[in-house]
Amino acid sequence: MGIFEASDRLGGQLNLASKSVTRKQVWGIADWLINEVVHLGVDVRLNSYVEAEDVFAEKPDAVIVATGGWPEMPDMKGKDLLTTSWEVLGGEARLTGEVLVFDEVVDHPAAVCAEQLATSGCSVTLVTPDRAVAHDLGPTNSSVVLKALAEQKLKLECFHELISVEPKGNRKVATLRHVLTDERTESVVDHVVIENGTRPMDDIYLALKEYSRNQGQLDHEAMIAGQNPFVEKNKSGQFNLARVGDAISSRNIHAAIYDALRACKDI
């Protein structure tokens, strides 16, 4: 059994998720899984970006595509002026000054990013079209996260969506729309950061489908019943194929682990 990982470390998005002070313990999930992989003697190949030919060369019985996603960019005027939360948390964008963080998802990523920016000295305004920031966090997490954001003196702005960004000298003008009144306001800041969820990185899954025995399809009723979900649809197929986690759609750790548990039970 082998794991191929494009980057130089395992953990995927948990490397970003664990960047803020309040969420660093989420790395414990990756830490435990990585230790299990080592303990079980799995062949881990880092710095290995996999394409279809690499899969064929391995002659596998089963292929699980867990390639996650990539930041989804909104289609708006000035989208090239946006910085993604991943660029901030991954260290590619080192921001200073006044930063507007626009959160379309209202889950952990924008809160982690806003906290990280504030901790590093930025003056941060967290904007969401929802009626509450970090709305999708459960009560236990939200109380800890919101307290941390309040202590960092973040400004919070609900009911507003970002509709465009324009340059103004070396700064940016973010135009916001009140989602209830349609009123437009402008905010001049040094940077505009976007958290808009992820788009599945499913190229390899789509490329492998026609070569698989099950054509990439899982029997969901069998999966829910804890039975083998791979149904033969292509007699000349070379392997069973499944995809899990954010490679299906932008979700969370629970979904990724549960997908994998159900798809891989009989492998």
Ligand SMILES: Cc1cc2nc3c(=O)[nH]c(=O)nc-3n(C[C@H](O)[C@H](O)[C@H](O)COP(=O)(O)OP(=O)(O)OC[C@H]3O[C@@H](n4cnc5c(N)ncnc54)[C@H](O)[C@@H]3O)c2cc1C
């Ligand atoms: C800042 C942030 C905070 C978050 N906080 C939480 C939280 O608190 N709770 C929660 O439940 N969820 C959280 N999430 C979401 C959660 O991290 C993701 O839903 C989860 O990591 C998805 O797991 P995955 O294995 O499907 O994909 P990923 O974690 O994206 O991992 C995919 C891996 O595949 C590798 N890869 C991609 N293509 C290839 C290829 N062709 N060949 C080889 N390797 C490849 C990538 O390098 C990556 O390491 C957060 C996300 C972010 C960004």
